[in-house]
Every structure is written in structure tokens, then in C-alpha cells.
Amino acid sequence: QVQLVESGGGLVQAGGSLRLSCAASGRTFSSYAMGWFRQAPGKEREFVAAISWSGGTTYPVDSVKGRFTISRDNAKNTMGLEMNNLAPEDTAIYYCAANSGSSYSIPRLYDYWGQGTQVTVYS
Numbered sequence: 001q002v003q004l005v006e007s008g009g010g011l012v013q014a015g016g017s018l019r020l021s022c023a024a025s026g027r028t029f030s031s032y033a034m035g036w037f038r039q040a041p042g043k044e045r046e047f048v049a050a051i052s053w054s055g056g057t058t059y060p061v062d063s064v065k066g067r068f069t070i071s072r073d074n075a076k077n078t079m080g081l082e083m084n085n086l087a088p089e090d091t092a093i094y095y096c097a098a099n100s101g102s103s104y105s106i107p108r109l110y111d112y113w114g115q116g117t118q119v120t121v122y123s
Contacts, residue, residue, distance in 0.1 A: 002026040002098045002112045009094060009117030012086055016121070020081040022096030022114060030054075030074040033099040036081050037107055038092035038119075048094070049081065050104035059104050086121045093118050 008020040022034070035050035049060040049070040058070050069082040079096060094117050097110035 002029060002032065004096050004098065004112055004114035006094065006096050006114045006117040009119045011120045011122065014087055014121055014123045016086055017082070017084045018086065018119060020083065020094055020096075020117060020119070022079040022081075024077040024079070024098070026077075029077040029098075031100070032111070033102070033104060034070075034072060034079045035097045035099055035104055035110060036070060036079075037095045037097060038090075039095070039116075040092040043092075045095070045107045046092070047105040047107070050099070051079065061105075083119070086119075088121045088123050091119060091121050 003025040005023045036048040037045050039045040051058050051070045051072050055072045067085045072079040096114045098112040099110045103109050
């Protein structure tokens with residue numbers, strides 16, 4: 001069992017930055033790949049980025065490459081998402097999730113989810 005809690009969301013002007021964090025409970029955090037998803041009002045949940053269990057490989061979606069960086073610290077049971085050059089279209093609730101498999105972009109294949117944190121970008 002893994003419990004996930006996101007933090008770090010907020011209101012930011014376009015071009016600004018935010019850092020999201022995901023804190024995990026449970027001793028098996030390092031055995032899961034981790035992912036970030038987002039969901040805007042009226043839209044489906046969208047894959048943002050994933051990171052392998054070791055942290056050695058990352059999988060950002062094309063729309064965030066060069067702007068968002070996913071990272072993890074297995075010693076601290078945490079995962080982060082550094083978001084730079086934010087745009088209004090990045091506005092959404094951001095969720096972290098844990099994945100025991102190897103297919104990272106499909107929400108239904110994730111085992112555990114956090115409650116989400118709101119990110120709002122204004123122009």
C-alpha cells in the first residue's frame with residue numbers, strides 16, 4: 001500500500017515557475033515507477049511525465065519537454081516536478097501516481113493516486 005500526497009500548487013503568472021512535490025508513505029516506494037498527470041476542467045486526465053523506479057530514466061510528454069523536470073528521491077520517499085515557463089494551458093489539477101508496471105502514460109494502469117494539487121497560470 002502506498003499513500004501519496006501532493007503539494008506545491010498555486011497561482012502563478014505566465015512565464016513563471018512552480019515546484020510540485022509528492023510525498024509517499026510505505027516502505028515500497030522505490031519499487032514503483034512514478035508519474036504526474038493533470039486534469040483541466042472538462043477534459044480527460046492527461047499524462048505529463050513519468051520516472052523509473054531508480055530515477056535513471058524519465059518520460060516527459062512532448063508538450064512539457066524543456067520546461068518540466070521530473071525527479072525522485074527514494075531515500076526520502078518523494079517525487080518532484082519542476083515546472084518552468086508556465087503557460088495558461090498548463091492550468092489543471094496535478095496528480096502524482098505510483099505504477100508497478102512498465103506502461104507509464106495510461107492512467108488506468110497506475111495503482112495508487114494522490115488527491116491532487118491545483119495549478120493556475122494566468123496571463
